[in-house]
Amino acid sequence: MSTETPLSLPIAFALLREKRPLVHNITNFVVMNWTANVLLALGASPVMAHAPEEVEDFAAMAQALVINIGTLDAAFIGAMEMAVKRARKKSVPWILDPVGAGATRYRTETARNLVVRKPTIIRGNAGEIMALAGKVKGASKGVDSLAASDAALDAAKRLSEKSGAIVVVTGATDYVVSPDRIETVEGGHAMSQQVTGTGCAVTAVIAAFMGVEPAFDAAVHGLTIMKRAAAKAATDASGPGTFATRLLDAIAVDHG
Amino acid sequence: MSTETPLSLPIAFALLREKRPLVHNITNFVVMNWTANVLLALGASPVMAHAPEEVEDFAAMAQALVINIGTLDAAFIGAMEMAVKRARKKSVPWILDPVGAGATRYRTETARNLVVRKPTIIRGNAGEIMALAGKVKGASKGVDSLAASDAALDAAKRLSEKSGAIVVVTGATDYVVSPDRIETVEGGHAMSQQVTGTGCAVTAVIAAFMGVEPAFDAAVHGLTIMKRAAAKAATDASGPGTFATRLLDAIAVDHG
Amino acid sequence: MSTETPLSLPIAFALLREKRPLVHNITNFVVMNWTANVLLALGASPVMAHAPEEVEDFAAMAQALVINIGTLDAAFIGAMEMAVKRARKKSVPWILDPVGAGATRYRTETARNLVVRKPTIIRGNAGEIMALAGKVKGASKGVDSLAASDAALDAAKRLSEKSGAIVVVTGATDYVVSPDRIETVEGGHAMSQQVTGTGCAVTAVIAAFMGVEPAFDAAVHGLTIMKRAAAKAATDASGPGTFATRLLDAIAVDHG
Numbered sequence: 061m062s063t064e065t066p067l068s069l070p071i072a073f074a075l076l077r078e079k080r081p082l083v084h085n086i087t088n089f090v091v092m093n094w095t096a097n098v099l100l101a102l103g104a105s106p107v108m109a110h111a112p113e114e115v116e117d118f119a120a121m122a123q124a125l126v127i128n129i130g131t132l133d134a135a136f137i138g139a140m141e142m143a144v145k146r147a148r149k150k151s152v153p154w155i156l157d158p159v160g161a162g163a164t165r166y167r168t169e170t171a172r173n174l175v176v177r178k179p180t181i182i183r184g185n186a187g188e189i190m191a192l193a194g195k196v197k198g199a200s201k202g203v204d205s206l207a208a209s210d211a212a213l214d215a216a217k218r219l220s221e222k223s224g225a226i227v228v229v230t231g232a233t234d235y236v237v238s239p240d241r242i243e244t245v246e247g248g249h250a251m252s253q254q255v256t257g258t259g260c261a262v263t264a265v266i267a268a269f270m271g272v273e274p275a276f277d278a279a280v281h282g283l284t285i286m287k288r289a290a291a292k293a294a295t296d297a298s299g300p301g302t303f304a305t306r307l308l309d310a311i312a313v314d315h316g
Numbered sequence: 317m318s319t320e321t322p323l324s325l326p327i328a329f330a331l332l333r334e335k336r337p338l339v340h341n342i343t344n345f346v347v348m349n350w351t352a353n354v355l356l357a358l359g360a361s362p363v364m365a366h367a368p369e370e371v372e373d374f375a376a377m378a379q380a381l382v383i384n385i386g387t388l389d390a391a392f393i394g395a396m397e398m399a400v401k402r403a404r405k406k407s408v409p410w411i412l413d414p415v416g417a418g419a420t421r422y423r424t425e426t427a428r429n430l431v432v433r434k435p436t437i438i439r440g441n442a443g444e445i446m447a448l449a450g451k452v453k454g455a456s457k458g459v460d461s462l463a464a465s466d467a468a469l470d471a472a473k474r475l476s477e478k479s480g481a482i483v484v485v486t487g488a489t490d491y492v493v494s495p496d497r498i499e500t501v502e503g504g505h506a507m508s509q510q511v512t513g514t515g516c517a518v519t520a521v522i523a524a525f526m527g528v529e530p531a532f533d534a535a536v537h538g539l540t541i542m543k544r545a546a547a548k549a550a551t552d553a554s555g556p557g558t559f560a561t562r563l564l565d566a567i568a569v570d571h572g
Numbered sequence: 573m574s575t576e577t578p579l580s581l582p583i584a585f586a587l588l589r590e591k592r593p594l595v596h597n598i599t600n601f602v603v604m605n606w607t608a609n610v611l612l613a614l615g616a617s618p619v620m621a622h623a624p625e626e627v628e629d630f631a632a633m634a635q636a637l638v639i640n641i642g643t644l645d646a647a648f649i650g651a652m653e654m655a656v657k658r659a660r661k662k663s664v665p666w667i668l669d670p671v672g673a674g675a676t677r678y679r680t681e682t683a684r685n686l687v688v689r690k691p692t693i694i695r696g697n698a699g700e701i702m703a704l705a706g707k708v709k710g711a712s713k714g715v716d717s718l719a720a721s722d723a724a725l726d727a728a729k730r731l732s733e734k735s736g737a738i739v740v741v742t743g744a745t746d747y748v749v750s751p752d753r754i755e756t757v758e759g760g761h762a763m764s765q766q767v768t769g770t771g772c773a774v775t776a777v778i779a780a781f782m783g784v785e786p787a788f789d790a791a792v793h794g795l796t797i798m799k800r801a802a803a804k805a806a807t808d809a810s811g812p813g814t815f816a817t818r819l820l821d822a823i824a825v826d827h828g
Contacts, residue, residue, distance in 0.1 A: 299821025309555025565811025
């Protein structure tokens with residue numbers, strides 16, 4: 061699809077709602093419910109599955125695959141590798157969310173081993189992208205980034221050139237980086253940082269758009285939808301609880 | 317209890333609130349929190365446990381057992397089989413939720429192996445029930461049904477006759493099917509489809525009613541409560557986030 | 573820190589918001605999302621991780637460790653033991669939440685084996701604390717307590733003397749018990765019992781305060797914050813769904 065004229069956001073969104081892309085998620089236990097609800101609100105068809113007996117089947121029938129290492133262990137890593145291999149064989153685009161890369165050696169190495177397997181997109185916060193790009197230390201606190209997204213822009217470029225993946229760095233400003241192009245997405249609301257899994261949700265939403273359009277456009281559209289939804293949700297939220305609830309409502313509206 | 321006069325919904329509900337039946341759930345990671353909250357809102361006492369070292373103890377002390385294959389793997393299947401065996405020995409009613417049956421061979425075969433173990437009730441969407449009843453293909457997309465519930469009515473009858481279980485097909489119209497009786501439950505709201513685990517929640521609510529009355533009545537009462545709660549929740553919801561929140565509120569009211 | 577003048581709640585809270593203590597949780601699947609959101613609302617930095625390859629790293633870098641046996645299995649128990657050992661070596665305070673102790677032999681024995689490993693605090697409901705203190709039977713129904721918190725006060729004293737841990741019993745009245753001191757915390761709202769994981773949330777909040785002050789004070793402050801937040805949330809809740817949402821909002825306000 062990459063040689064065609066890019067779709068506008070309203071058209072891409074209308075296409076998503078019509079096709080209801082199946083998004084296969086091998087993701088962490090913290091955000092499984094939240095991610096499924098975000099994808100349903102958007103209009104996609106989520107499936108969460110991690111058994112080695114079926115991940116290849118789901119990866120092959122999906123329109124996009126999400127690999128998120130938030131609560132990784134050996135069994136999940138094995139399933140991720142199987143799903144990725146099948147997705148690549150079937151030309152199913154996949155997105156890597158390297159949650160906590162840089163925090164422990166186990167996470168950093170697992171994430172790097174997945175980067176080598178050619179994700180279509182890598183989506184992380186500044187600390188995670190910096191950890192994947194080089195030897196930067198101390199940019200993370202647990203799974204939170206201590207650096208702003210623009211501090212990771214050079215790292216994102218290096219990581220994109222090295223891996224061939226489109227690299228998305230999210231934060232106050234979001235960046236979509238490929239070797240020959242950079243786009244920024246502004247907006248959103250700081251309250252997103254008080255809700256777990258808002259980053260993971262962005263990853264899943266981008267995956268859903270990858271089911272209907274080229275990856276770079278999907279990243280920009282997914283980020284735009286989520287920034288808009290966060291800004292809207294914040295207007296009538298009295299705290300992170302109501303914000304999270306309203307965020308699902310705001311994702312579910314017609315973005316045409 | 318099957319020869320006694322059926323309880324009315326207000327009486328069954330009052331009995332449930334008084335007895336607070338313990339419902340043991342071996343269920344999927346996506347809906348564990350949601351299911352526990354639904355059961356607490358209803359007035360039941362949920363427990364989630366999957367370790368082989370304790371599932372038999374919980375199954376034996378519970379008033380009902382939920383087996384839900386939403387994120388199955390080999391370890392969970394082993395625990396399910398142990399729990400089911402003990403539940404049957406202790407005459408604890410159990411309900412099977414064959415999430416995604418028909419989507420992958422692994423799910424279909426796992427679900428069929430559980431059907432052979434004599435569930436009291438099987439609750440699924442049209443695609444799942446059709447997959448369990450015969451050789452129908454293409455009725456599912458991931459874990460979502462592509463068919464309406466009435467399209468599965470014949471399949472439900474066959475499945476009930478073959479398995480001896482009461483079969484519940486949920487959708488815009490819900491059906492409760494036994495070899496000699498069919499009941500329908502209308503109502504609800506389409507927004508339920510935008511919240512993950514609403515089907516799983518119905519399964520758990522039916523299980524709670526099985527803790528206080530015969531299974532067929534429990535199915536009708538559980539479905540009725542959830543249809544009413546969904547309709548009520550939709551009246552002041554501005555999207556799937558507020559709908560899910562209000563659904564818990566609506567389940568928690570006095571249904572007497 | 574135990575010889576210093578105790579911090580007032582406003583100061584302890586301000587310190588927590590400034591330091592954003594990293595709280596490592598090895599907890600149950602039901603409450604992972606909820607616990608992370610509670611800790612983020614409070615102002616702490618949560619991480620959920622259970623892989624043996626990384627739990628020692630997280631336990632060593634954390635300011636507090638939560639061990640919660642809500643959906644335990646052999647793999648999680650192994651990870652818990654590794655994390656606890658490292659936490660103790662690094663003088664990282666840790667809190668044990670013995671969910672369902674007394675319900676099955678497996679839970680009771682697992683919880684007792686963890687008590688021997690010298691938790692800084694043990695936080696449970698009356699049934700759980702009674703099960704850990706002695707041979708009391710029948711004080712639990714699944715993971716719910718059948719006894720009021722004051723019924724467990726003697727058990728809490730015995731458990732504290734035997735284990736050396738501060739023991740927190742939560743219920744309508746909360747108790748913080750050490751061999752030479754008892755404090756009570758009143759308030760809250762009964763609706764907390766209709767939301768799964770409110771007890772687990774209290775445990776995590778106490779852990780966060782342990783990251784900035786001595787454990788006894790942390791327990792009192794954590795309980796106080798949660799009682800206040802529950803009372804506030806109940807004022808504009810129409811049921812357990814809106815209550816849970818408002819509880820996060822109420823935790824997130826400035827408690828100075």
